[in-house]
Amino acid sequence: MPFTVFAQSGFVASGRVTGAQNNPLSxxxxxxxxSNNSTVTDATGNFSIRVSNGARLVISHVGYAPKTVNxxxxxxxxxxEENTTLSEVVVTGLATTTRRGNAANAVATISAKQLTGSTRxxxxxxxxxxxxxxxxxxxxxxxxxxxxxxxxxxxxSLTQSAEPLYIIDGVYMDNSQFGTGAGTxxxxxxxxxxxxxxxxxxxxxxxxxxxxxENIEILKGPSAAxxxxxxxxxxxxxxxxxxxxxxxxxxxxxxDVGFAKALKxxxxxxxxxxxxxxxxxxxxxxxxxxxxxxxxxxxxxxWDYEKIVYGNTGALRNTRLALSGGTDKIRFYAGxxxxxxxxxQKNTGYSKNSFRLNxxxxxxxxxxxxxxxxxxxxxxxxxxxxxxxxxxAIGYNLAYLPNWLPQLPVNGVYPKQPLTGQNPLEIxxxxxxxxxxxxxxxxxxxxxQLVKNDIHNLRLTSTGGVDFLTAEDEVYIPDDVQFxxxxxxxxxxxxxxxxxxxxxxxxxxxxxxxxxxxxFTTSAGLTQLRRDVRLNYFQGQGLKPAQRNPSxxxxxxxxETFQGEKELGRVVQEEINWNDIVxxxxxxxxxxxxxxxxxxxxxxxxxxxLAVNVANFGFWKIPAISQLxxxxxxxxxxxSASFNSTFTTLTDLIIGGQAGAxxxxxxxxxxxxxxxxxxxxTGVDIGAFSNRLRIEFTVxxxxxxxxxxxxxxxxxxxxxxxxxxxxGDLQNKGIELSLGGTPVRSRNVTWNTNINWWRNRxxxxxxxxxxxxxxxxxxxxxxxxxxxxxxxxxxxYGTPNVNGVPTLYEDSQPLWQASWSNSIxxxxxxxxxxxxxxxxxxxxxxxxxEITDEGGSSPDWSTIDKDNNPLGQSRKLGKPGITTRQxxxxxxxxxxxxxxxxxxxxxxxxxxxxxxxxxxxxxxSGNNIAMWTPYYGYDPEAANFGNRPTGATVDLLSFPSSKRxxxxxxxxx
Numbered sequence: 014m015p016f017t018v019f020a021q022s023g024f025v026a027s028g029r030v031t032g033a034q035n036n037p038l039s040x041x042x043x044x045x046x047x048s049n050n051s052t053v054t055d056a057t058g059n060f061s062i063r064v065s066n067g068a069r070l071v072i073s074h075v076g077y078a079p080k081t082v083n084x085x086x087x088x089x090x091x092x093x094e095e096n097t098t099l100s101e102v103v104v105t106g107l108a109t110t111t112r113r114g115n116a117a118n119a120v121a122t123i124s125a126k127q128l129t130g131s132t133r134x135x136x137x138x139x140x141x142x143x144x145x146x147x148x149x150x151x152x153x154x155x156x157x158x159x160x161x162x163x164x165x166x167x168x169x170s171l172t173q174s175a176e177p178l179y180i181i182d183g184v185y186m187d188n189s190q191f192g193t194g195a196g197t198x199x200x201x202x203x204x205x206x207x208x209x210x211x212x213x214x215x216x217x218x219x220x221x222x223x224x225x226x227e228n229i230e231i232l233k234g235p236s237a238a239x240x241x242x243x244x245x246x247x248x249x250x251x252x253x254x255x256x257x258x259x260x261x262x263x264x265x266x267x268x269d270v271g272f273a274k275a276l277k278x279x280x281x282x283x284x285x286x287x288x289x290x291x292x293x294x295x296x297x298x299x300x301x302x303x304x305x306x307x308x309x310x311x312x313x314x315x316w317d318y319e320k321i322v323y324g325n326t327g328a329l330r331n332t333r334l335a336l337s338g339g340t341d342k343i344r345f346y347a348g349x350x351x352x353x354x355x356x357x358q359k360n361t362g363y364s365k366n367s368f369r370l371n372x373x374x375x376x377x378x379x380x381x382x383x384x385x386x387x388x389x390x391x392x393x394x395x396x397x398x399x400x401x402x403x404x405x406a407i408g409y410n411l412a413y414l415p416n417w418l419p420q421l422p423v424n425g426v427y428p429k430q431p432l433t434g435q436n437p438l439e440i441x442x443x444x445x446x447x448x449x450x451x452x453x454x455x456x457x458x459x460x461x462q463l464v465k466n467d468i469h470n471l472r473l474t475s476t477g478g479v480d481f482l483t484a485e486d487e488v489y490i491p492d493d494v495q496f497x498x499x500x501x502x503x504x505x506x507x508x509x510x511x512x513x514x515x516x517x518x519x520x521x522x523x524x525x526x527x528x529x530x531x532x533f534t535t536s537a538g539l540t541q542l543r544r545d546v547r548l549n550y551f552q553g554q555g556l557k558p559a560q561r562n563p564s565x566x567x568x569x570x571x572x573e574t575f576q577g578e579k580e581l582g583r584v585v586q587e588e589i590n591w592n593d594i595v596x597x598x599x600x601x602x603x604x605x606x607x608x609x610x611x612x613x614x615x616x617x618x619x620x621x622x623l624a625v626n627v628a629n630f631g632f633w634k635i636p637a638i639s640q641l642x643x644x645x646x647x648x649x650x651x652x653s654a655s656f657n658s659t660f661t662t663l664t665d666l667i668i669g670g671q672a673g674a675x676x677x678x679x680x681x682x683x684x685x686x687x688x689x690x691x692x693x694x695t696g697v698d699i700g701a702f703s704n705r706l707r708i709e710f711t712v713x714x715x716x717x718x719x720x721x722x723x724x725x726x727x728x729x730x731x732x733x734x735x736x737x738x739x740x741g742d743l744q745n746k747g748i749e750l751s752l753g754g755t756p757v758r759s760r761n762v763t764w765n766t767n768i769n770w771w772r773n774r775x776x777x778x779x780x781x782x783x784x785x786x787x788x789x790x791x792x793x794x795x796x797x798x799x800x801x802x803x804x805x806x807x808x809x810y811g812t813p814n815v816n817g818v819p820t821l822y823e824d825s826q827p828l829w830q831a832s833w834s835n836s837i838x839x840x841x842x843x844x845x846x847x848x849x850x851x852x853x854x855x856x857x858x859x860x861x862x863e864i865t866d867e868g869g870s871s872p873d874w875s876t877i878d879k880d881n882n883p884l885g886q887s888r889k890l891g892k893p894g895i896t897t898r899q900x901x902x903x904x905x906x907x908x909x910x911x912x913x914x915x916x917x918x919x920x921x922x923x924x925x926x927x928x929x930x931x932x933x934x935x936x937x938s939g940n941n942i943a944m945w946t947p948y949y950g951y952d953p954e955a956a957n958f959g960n961r962p963t964g965a966t967v968d969l970l971s972f973p974s975s976k977r978x979x980x981x982x983x984x985x986x
Contacts, residue, residue, distance in 0.1 A: 023065040028088035029058045030072055038092065039260045041074040046081060047532070049470035049525050055259060055341055065467070103230055104251060105598060106240050106586045108474050108521035108536050115596045117622030117644045119696055119711040119749060121145045121231040125255070127834075129223050131846045131913040132938035133269050133331055133979055135354060135363065136219035137226075138163055139940075143832040143850030143910045146749040146769040147233045147711075151852075153956040153965070155276070155974035157356040157363035158393030158448070159219040160190075162960040165233045165248030166715055167745035167773040167826065168807060169690060170652060171722050171787055171800070172737075175962035177231075177248040178241060179218055182371075182385050182456045184478030184517065185244070185542055188218045190960060191448075191484045191511040200397075200405060200490060200505055216960065217482065220389045220452050222350045222367045224267075224333055227255045234715050235692040239620035239648030242582050242604040244542070246652035246690045246717065254385065256371050257337040257344035263931070264986040265335040271979035273327035275357045276944055277951055278973065279861075281319045281870040282416030305431060306417055315416040322407060322441060323973050327355035327362070344373045357975050358396055358407070359441055365391040379462035387454040394447050397440060398972040399957050404435030404496040405444065408970025411437055413868035427495075433868075435496040445489035445561075452482035470525035474538075480515040492556050502555030506563040509550040516543045521584075530592040540582040546656075549573035576656040580606040583615075596624045608653035610684040622646035628700075640700030640707075647694075651687035654721050658737040659683050680726075680735045688739075690717045696749075706754040715745040716778070722800070724782055741780040743806065747773035763838045772829035775805045788964020794890060795900040796822070796858035798963050806963055809858060811897020822901040825966040828854035832910075842919060844936075848911040852953075857904040859968040861950040863890055904953035904966070906946035913938035915981070931985040940977040 030041045037058025044051035045062070046069040054060045064070070064084045073079035077092035102110045103120045113120050123144055134140035136159035142150045153160040165177050179186040230251040232238040238245035317324075335348040348369045355362040367389045374382040401409045413433040414420065420428055420436050427439040456478040464471035485508070490497060492504025521538030553566020563569065586600030599622075603615040627633065627641040660681040663674035696711035719739035726734055753767035780802040787806060788798040796809045797819070807826050810819040830853065836846040865871040866885045874885030886892070888899065915936030923929075946953050951973035956965040 023063060023068070024086055025061055026064050026068075026070065026084040026086060026088065027059070027061040028085075028090060030054050030060065030074070031058055031089070031091050032074065032077055038074050038077070040258050041072055041077075041092070044071050044073075045069070045084075045467070046071050047527055047530070048467040049465060049527065050467055053259075053341075104232070105588060106536050106600065107519060107540070107584055108476075108523050108538060109534055109586065109588060111588070111590075111596070112593075114626070114640065114642070115590065115593060115624055117596065117598060117624040117646045118237040118694060119147070119233065119709060121147065121233060123229040123231075125227050128226055128229065131848070131911040132940045132977070133271075133329075133981075134223065134940055135159055135977075136161070136215070137221045137223045138216060138218055140223045141229070143848055143908075144769075144834070145231055146709075146751050146771040147747065147773070148231060149773075149827070149830065151954040151956060152952065152974060153954075153960065154395075154398065154972045155357075155952060156393075156395040156398060156972040157354060157361050158215040158391070158395060159363075160215045162956055162965060163216075163250075164962075165231065166692075166713065166747055167775050168743065168962045169247040169715075169717055169745075170688060170962050171720050171740075171743075171806060172655075172962070175247060175960050175965075176216065177250050178238075178244045179250050179252065180241075181221065181252040181454065182254055182478070183458060183476040183519075184454055184456045184480050185515055186218065186221075186454070186480050187482060187513045187515050187544070188216050189513065189546075190216055191486070191509075191513075191548075200403070200488060200507075215393065215448075217450070217452075217484075220365070220367075220391060220450060220482070221252070221387075222348070222365075222369070222389075224335075224350060225254045225348050225367075225369045225387070227253045229253075234648070234694060234713055235650040235690045236620065236622065236646035236648040236694040236713070239618050239650055240584060240586065240600060240602055241650065242602045242618050243580065243606055243616065243651035243653050243687050245650040246688060254369060254371060254387075255335070255337070255346050255348070256373060256383075257339045257346040259339050259341055259344055262336065262338035265333075265983070266986075267331075267333045267981070267983040269329070269331040269979050269981050271329040271977060273329055273354070273357055273975040273977045275323045275951075276941055276974045276976045278319055278323060279865070279949070279951065280872045281411060281865060282315070282317060282414070302415075309419055309428075310417050313417070314419075316419075316421070318414055318416065318420065318437065319411050321421075322359075322411060322437060323357050325355070325357050325359050327357050327975065329354045329977060329979065339373070342375050346371045356394070356396075357973065361394045361396050363391070363393045365389065379465070381458075381460040383456075383458040385454075385456045387452075389450065389452040389454075391450045392447070394445075396446055396972070397444065399969055401969075404430075404433055405440055405490065406969075407437055407440060407972075409433075409864065410435055410440065412864040412870050412970060415869065429495055434499075435494070439494055443491055443494060445487055447487045449485045450482060452480070454478070454480045468527055472523045472525075473520070474523060475518075475520045477518040478516070480513075482513050484511040485509070486511075487561075489561050492558060500554075502566065502568050504556030504560075504566070505552070505554045506556060506561050506566065507550055507552040508563060509548075511549075512547045514543075514545045517541065532590045534588040534590075535586070536588075537585045538583070540580075540584065542580040542582075544576075544578050546576040547574070548576070578607050578653075578656060580604055580608075586620075592629070594626050594629045596626075598622045604651065606653045606687070608656065608658070609686060610659050610682065616651055616687055616689075618649045618651060620646070620648035622648075638699065638701050639704050640698060642698040644698070645693075645695040647692065649689060649691045651689050653687045654682075654685050654737045657681070658685055658721075661736075676731070678733045680732050682735055682737050685721065685737050686719065686739070688717060688719055688721055690715060692716070705756075705758070707752070709749070709751040711749040713745075713747055713749075715747075717743040717745075722782075722785075722787065725785070738782070740782045740800065741802070742778045744776045744778045745773055746776075747771065761840060765836045767834045768831070769833075770829065770831045773826060775807055775824075775826065777802050777804060777806055788958075788961065794897060795860055795863075796897055796967075798825070809856060809897070809901045811901065813896050820897065822897065823854070823856040823903075825856055825858075827852045827905075842917045844913075844915045844917075846911065846913050847909065849907065850910045851905075851907045853905050855904050855953075855966070856901050857948070857950075857953065857955070857966045857968050858900055859902050859904075859948075859950055860900065861968055861970055862888060862902075863900065864970060902948065904946070904948050906944055906948065906953045908941060908945075909939070909943045911938070911940055912942060929986070933985075934981070934983045936981045938979045938981065940979075941974060942976045942978070 032038045041054040068084040138161040149164040232249040238249040333350045337346040353364045369387045371385040461473045497503040519540040524535045526533045552570045553563030555567030557565040582604040624644040666673040666675040692715040694713040699708040722740045724738040749771040757764040808824045809822040834848045918933040955968040955971035957967040
């Protein structure tokens with residue numbers, strides 16, 4: 014039976030803890046210094062704790078600076094609001110934490126206020142943009158529902174997922190992009206994978222409501238993420254949601270209303286008829302065009318089709334209600350959210366309903382239980398953008414559509430497009446690309462205190478979670494739209510259902526011991542992870558008139574795929590703390606996975622770190638420097654190959670009218686092992702002037718070994734390739750610098766500011782196969798990314814070829830990135846904030862200019878060049894001097910990510926009604942409201958190939974991004 018041992022001599026210290034304006038602080042931690050003896054304050058801020066004679070108490074609370082005081086039988090302690098994050102609790106292991114001031118890694122955290130305190134981003138990943146050094150977050154598409162690439166410290170793979178591991182309240186989340194399959198020939202005619210890699214589907218982290226989150230911790234590299242083993246090569250993002258606090262019931266209601274407009278339009282079709290074709294045209298001969306114009310539009314009327322399609326004002330609405338409260342025995346948080354957002358293109362939009370319930374129980378003094386559940390239902394309509402050969406993609410249609418050609422519907426009938434084969438307005442109004450998601454995430458944590466006294470503390474912790482989602486997609490093209498008329502089987506419909514079930518379970522023993530000025534924390538445990546995925550679709554072509562059911566098609570296709578994986582891990586870790594001066598950690602994790610060639614073989618991932626708080630030594634005599642911490646860390650992580658990589662797939666055959674299997678053309682690799690990343694990180698943290706000035710500087714060297722990639726074999730072998738093969742090593746080197754502080758703090762004005770600057774460079778340090786193309790824009794002349802030893806795998810190559818060797822151009826990775834955030838409180842009740850983000854010298858492979866030049870729609874098509882030729886002709890591929898150089902373009906940008914102004918209404922103006930509520934806050938804000946860039950296109954962040962680790966930054970007139978404006982109303986009861 015659990016037991017508790019106390020010192021026999023001593024007394025009971027009792028008192029009250031207060032914060033700002035002498036308000037009681039419930040949930041404050043009161044602990045005896047250098048021991049495991051602690052308690053928390055109740056709803057009125059009161060506490061009592063047994064202490065020995067001469068003991069000192071450490072009192073801490075989130076948002077307040079901790080204070081150490083001498084214990085007394087009766088005492089009152091007032092905490093000051095915190096101006097630093099040194100006392101934040103950060104993760105050091107799967108069941109252990111430490112204060113940020115003692116962490117040996119560059120700790121990246123995002124608080125609830127940083128995440129949603131300024132404006133309302135559509136998705137969680139969008140809300141993180143520009144807020145953390147070393148993290149590259151770019152929007153793949155402006156289509157409703159999101160779709161982001163999140164990359165921590167450069168590429169960590171060539172073919173495996175580029176996305177970090179997300180863990181929310183201990184649940185290992187599925188962040189897969191489940192495509193609609195709209196890339197098949199029935200819809201766009203473009204070569205795409207069955208999951209629709211060019212459809213820019215949303216990452217499933219979009220399902221999480223940012224307003225339910227308390228804080229986010231980002232483990233950017235293997236030195237911090239090693240304890241998560243084979244799923245952590247791309248980093249780990251830990252999300253903690255809001256919990257209830259003991260005390261009276263609190264109610265928060267918020268309403269946001271606003272609108273969205275296109276952030277930027279290219280300005281197509283500005284050239285007048287007589288100017289556009291005086292030098293000829295790229296569409297057809299001038300005589301034919303003249304005849305078409307005189308027949309179809311004799312009045313010289315023009316239409317701005319780009320504005321007609323993307324000029325919609327999308328209404329935005331977000332309503333939320335949260336309740337929290339409880340007692341010392343049970344606490345709860347319940348939050349509901351209803352969001353409905355229309356897109357800048359007609360018939361597009363994103364809506365989401367979610368509900369979260371977190372309950373914390375303490376049935377006895379030695380047992381803690383936490384359970385949580387989150388249900389999400391979302392619906393997105395994204396239309397069609399990206400690559401296209403049939404005429405369904407909106408960007409392609411607009412580029413080739415003259416502004417003098419009538420395309421508006423008349424009595425519900427859409428005029429035919431005689432030049433490109435499809436009226437884009439018909440695609441906007443009559444086609445469907447929809448995704449519906451239902452998701453349930455649940456978690457539990459049980460902690461049992463087995464031993465607790467002034468010296469020893471032994472705790473057993475069990476954590477588990479389930480993440481189950483169903484994504485249902487519909488893609489539909491009516492049989493009577495123009496481009497389907499030439500099809501042998503007009504009309505296409507596809508229904509896709511993707512189901513994913515993730516489960517995880519872990520158990521840990523954590524032992525703490527205090528010996529003199531040393532504290533030791535030993536943890537050991539086991540983990541089990543499972544993932545089961547079922548992907549299926551049913552498609553019909555040649556639909557019956559006015560039918561959307563694919564079963565009415567004359568040509569039908571169906572597919573069903575099952576994927577499963579299981580991972581077992583074992584972990585041990587030791588942490589030693591000498592009086593908060595020297596903190597050392599060492600640990601090791603071993604994992605085995607069914608994705609490896611030998612599913613029973615354990616792979617080992619060690620870690621070690623050291624932090625030295627120089628300013629805590631007795632010899633430190635510089636009072637202006639309140640913190641000087643030197644730190645170093647090393648760690649290793651892994652990444653298993655994708656499902657089915659170990660197996661050789663047989664081909665399908667019909668033999669004598671019977672189904673059969675033939676010799677394979679692609680070999681699996683039965684001996685495949687995980688990719689492996691190692692990282693050494695070192696840095697220094699400085700706090701000056703009572704931590705009003707904070708500096709964090711970090712350098713890292715991350716190496717990814719035995720990168721997995723397909724390998725083409727000689728035709729004489731009888732097979733085409735090995736599906737996966739360790740082809741070489743990749744290195745990422747980088748620098749991260751953060752400078753923050755409070756330059757102004759007075760009674761009427763407080764100014765907090767933070768500047769982040771970071772860069773990463775990648776290099777292939779070893780390549781054991783011949784140089785090969787690893788990613789392409791889809792059209793070789795417009796740029797490829799290659800595996801070449803001594804070069805970056807994210808750099809662009811292309812023509813001219815010199816002695817058969819393609820020319821090396823710039824890198825798709827930014828040369829550097831920076832962000833500057835400011836929060837200014839003035840006149841007591843006003844708060845202004847702004848976040849500016851810069852991405853410098855990142856290069857896209859773009860066909861935007863080429864497409865609009867070919868279509869005669871570029872704004873400067875008729876501008877005369879030095880040879881007296883129109884630019885629209887002289888820039889076109891195939892003209893003398895045109896090489897890949899023209900298509901690898903500078904995509905640098907500066908954006909105002911967030912800006913807001915809020916006013917907290919004084920309670921005094923409400924008179925007798927003031928006691929009915931705690932606070933009322935109103936404000937206005939904007940998200941992505943301005944952009945400065947030399948880029949020709951809708952948004953330099955565009956990535957036609959989604960979240961691939963290489964080759965993602967290809968732009969073919971992707972769906973434009975939006976600037977969003979809000980009015981906010983929030984009341985606390």
